[in-house]
Every structure is written in C-alpha cells, then in structure tokens.
Amino acid sequence: QVQFVQSGAEVKKPGASVKVSCKASGYTFTNYPLHWVRQAPGQSLEWMAWINPNDGNTKYSQKFQDRVTITRDTSASTAYMELSSLRSEDTAVYYCARDWYGTLQHWGQGTLVTVSS
Amino acid sequence: EIVMTQSPATLSVSPGERATLSCWASQSVGSNLAWYQQKPGQAPRLLIYGPSTRATGIPARFSGSGSGTEFTLTISSLQSEDFAVYYCQQYNNWPPYTFGQGTKLEIK
Numbered sequence: 001q002v003q004f005v006q007s008g009a010e011v012k013k014p015g016a017s018v019k020v021s022c023k024a025s026g027y028t029f030t031n032y033p034l035h036w037v038r039q040a041p042g043q044s045l046e047w048m049a050w051i052n053p054n055d056g057n058t059k060y061s062q063k064f065q066d067r068v069t070i071t072r073d074t075s076a077s078t079a080y081m082e083l084s085s086l087r088s089e090d091t092a093v094y095y096c097a098r099d100w101y102g103t104l105q106h107w108g109q110g111t112l113v114t115v116s117s
Numbered sequence: 118e119i120v121m122t123q124s125p126a127t128l129s130v131s132p133g134e135r136a137t138l139s140c141w142a143s144q145s146v147g148s149n150l151a152w153y154q155q156k157p158g159q160a161p162r163l164l165i166y167g168p169s170t171r172a173t174g175i176p177a178r179f180s181g182s183g184s185g186t187e188f189t190l191t192i193s194s195l196q197s198e199d200f201a202v203y204y205c206q207q208y209n210n211w212p213p214y215t216f217g218q219g220t221k222l223e224i225k
C-alpha cells in the first residue's frame with residue numbers, strides 16, 4: 001500500500017532553516033509527482049510546492065518562491081522540503097502528498113514545525 | 118490566483134440527516150475540483166474529484182456536483198464518523214493549487 005513517512009517534529013528559532021523529509025513506499029517513486037502543503041494551527045491548507053521525482057522539475061507558490069527548496073533522492077525514494085528564514089508565522093504542520101491528476105491522493109502523517117525564540 | 122470560498126463555515130446536522138456543503142471559485146475551474154475530509158490530528162483524505170467521482174474506498178453516501186465556479190458536496194444520511202472539516206481544492210490553474218477555508222461539520 002502507498003505510504004509516506006515524514007521526519008519528526010522540529011523546533012527552530014526565527015531566521016533558521018528546516019528540512020523535512022518524506023519517504024515513500026508501496027509504489028514506484030518516480031512515477032508520481034509530490035506536493036508539499038502546510039497547515040497553520042486552526043487554519044486551512046496552503047499549497048507550497050510540487051516536484052516531479054522523475055526529472056527533479058519543481059514548481060513553487062510565489063508566496064514561498066524565495067524561501068523554499070524541494071529536492072528528491074530517487075535512490076532513497078525520499079523527497080525533501082527545506083524552508084529558510086523561518087518566522088513565527090511558519091509554525092505549522094507540513095505535509096507531503098502524492099499527486100494523482102492534480103488531486104492529492106495520498107498524504108504523509110505531517111511534520112510539526114514550531115518557530116519560537 | 119484562484120480564490121476558493123466555502124459556505125457555511127460551520128454546519129450543524131443531526132446523524133442520519135443530509136448535509137450540503139458549498140464551494141465557489143473566483144473564476145472557472147472547469148471540472149478540476151476536489152473535496153477532502155480532515156479529522157482532528159489527521160492528514161486530509163481525498164473524498165471526491167472531477168468533481169463527482171468518489172476516490173477509492175469512499176462510501177456512496179458522499180456525492181459531488183457542479184462545474185465552472187459552483188460546486189456542492191452532499192453527504193446523505195450522516196454517520197458519526199462523517200463529522201469533520203471538509204475542504205475544496207481547485208487544480209485547474211496552478212501554481213498555486215488553492216483550497217477553501219473549510220466547512221466544519223458538527224453534530225447537532
């Protein structure tokens with residue numbers, strides 16, 4: 001079965017960077033794009049970025065364009081999301097999700113990133 | 118960027134009754150609209166896409182309709198496990214994908 005295991009919760013200080021991993025299993029990693037979505041406490045879902053694991057092509061939300069980098073390691077079936085210049089407003093649960101014709105079909109369990117001085 | 122608006126913010130319905138949730142897009146998204154269910158402490162789950170096709174394993178009491186800018190999610194005969202937050206998402210014009218602010222379905 002399709003499964004994603006994300007890295008554990010992080011606590012970071014303002015200005016720092018965080019790198020969240022998303023390990024895929026149960027399917028061929030390079031066959032499906034992956035998305036990154038975040039959810040601040042009590043808020044809706046916010047799309048951040050997309051990667052095609054086959055060729056590494058990425059697309060980003062303009063809101064995060066300058067601060068987010070999505071990469072992948074095909075040998076490890078793992079995608080990474082790095083967010084820099086963290087501020088308190090970046091406190092959120094970060095999810096990876098597998099694309100299926102534009103929908104987010106399978107989701108990771110989420111990674112809580114807390115930004116606090 | 119396409120703005121998605123959901124109504125109502127909170128919907129109180131008794132078990133066994135029907136719930137109707139609405140979602141509007143600021144411009145046409147064609148049929149490229151999906152619905153997700155999210156329970157506390159869990160990741161969202163894909164319910165409906167296209168906008169009337171149920172995802173794998175989703176019960177028939179969930180149905181979606183609409184096109185262009187107006188969409189509806191209907192849950193007939195609510196079960197206890199259906200009380201959750203529901204989000205719509207457009208995947209027609211991106212980046213970025215955009216979500217509505219959510220409708221919380223609560224027990225009356």
